[in-house]
Amino acid sequence: MDRVIDIExxxxxxxxxxxxxxxxxxxxxxxxxxxxxxxxxxxxPVHLEPRLKRRIISxxxxxxxxxxxxxxxxxxxxxxxxxxxxxIKQVLYCLEKNPKQIQRIANTLYAMEAEELIIHLxxxxxLNTQMGPMFTTWLRKNFNLLNSKDFEESSAGIFILSSSETxxxxxxxxxxxxxLRKRPDLVAKVNNTYIIGEAKWIGRSGGNQNHxxxxxxxxxxxxxxxxxxxxxIDGFPWAIxxxxxxxxxxxxxxxxxxxxxxxxxxxLLNDYLKSFL
DNA sequence: TCCTTTCAACCCCAATACGC
DNA sequence: GCGTATTGGGGTTGAAAGGA
Numbered sequence: 336m337d338r339v340i341d342i343e344x345x346x347x348x349x350x351x352x353x354x355x356x357x358x359x360x361x362x363x364x365x366x367x368x369x370x371x372x373x374x375x376x377x378x379x380p381v382h383l384e385p386r387l388k389r390r391i392i393s394x395x396x397x398x399x400x401x402x403x404x405x406x407x408x409x410x411x412x413x414x415x416x417x418x419x420x421x422x423i424k425q426v427l428y429c430l431e432k433n434p435k436q437i438q439r440i441a442n443t444l445y446a447m448e449a450e451e452l453i454i455h456l457x458x459x460x461x462l463n464t465q466m467g468p469m470f471t472t473w474l475r476k477n478f479n480l481l482n483s484k485d486f487e488e489s490s491a492g493i494f495i496l497s498s499s500e501t502x503x504x505x506x507x508x509x510x511x512x513x514x515l516r517k518r519p520d521l522v523a524k525v526n527n528t529y530i531i532g533e534a535k536w537i538g539r540s541g542g543n544q545n546h547x548x549x550x551x552x553x554x555x556x557x558x559x560x561x562x563x564x565x566x567x568i569d570g571f572p573w574a575i576x577x578x579x580x581x582x583x584x585x586x587x588x589x590x591x592x593x594x595x596x597x598x599x600x601x602x603l604l605n606d607y608l609k610s611f612l
Numbered sequence: 613t614c615c616t617t618t619c620a621a622c623c624c625c626a627a628t629a630c631g632c
Numbered sequence: 633g634c635g636t637a638t639t640g641g642g643g644t645t646g647a648a649a650g651g652a
Binding site for chain 3: 336412416418420421468499500501540541543545546584585586
């Protein structure tokens, strides 16, 4: 995607908070510091019970396909990316009438050694699927929380609304006259100014990631009344250069970096909110 | 309390765009 | 014109919230 602003020579034209975020990525141990917000742990294999493990190995070596599939259906995840996995685990008599599919799956399973099969079954869970709630947890731990009544009445200092999804959505839509279908990730108040934000971790470029970025920008675009809408984005979109030193012009990066709206790394959120004091 | 739905992340692949 | 990079669209996953 073409850049409108020359990132090498016209940086000063970028949004102030966008520029701070880019410089954070460039000049500090940004990803290390980000562990505070997104505390990724090492991916550790999940070991199976010895008895279950013996049953699997025995069924595999004895080529007892029915028994093996029953175990995969109820007790463990699939050892490979099987398109029918979800249906096999959910739908009654899913495979019984479909011998070709059973044969195909059996061939796949027997193409592996029993030991190999076990290694796949014990593989570490995907870390990315655990990142969803991390931002909210960090927010609650690092800022002052108030229930909706005290939040509404506050008029000095920085506070975050503490509420359930439904209550938060109602507060934002009814009291603050917004039009959101869910509670924003951030509902903050600095003195008498309300600030709401959508937070995203974007680890790489690609179709769905661009979609996420567009969601944030669309959210910011619809500023309503005196409430300020911001984006809180972390990860790849702040990067400028590839391994070969060429400029990154991926859609997500260009859209975020040239955003006229305030978009910040979560590591700058406190500074951002303080700027309204 | 248990089950279902929602949400937010990623991966993979094919089609298209781009650069030489 | 061909090979590589980017984009867009499909799909999977696990945790938390919401509902029965």
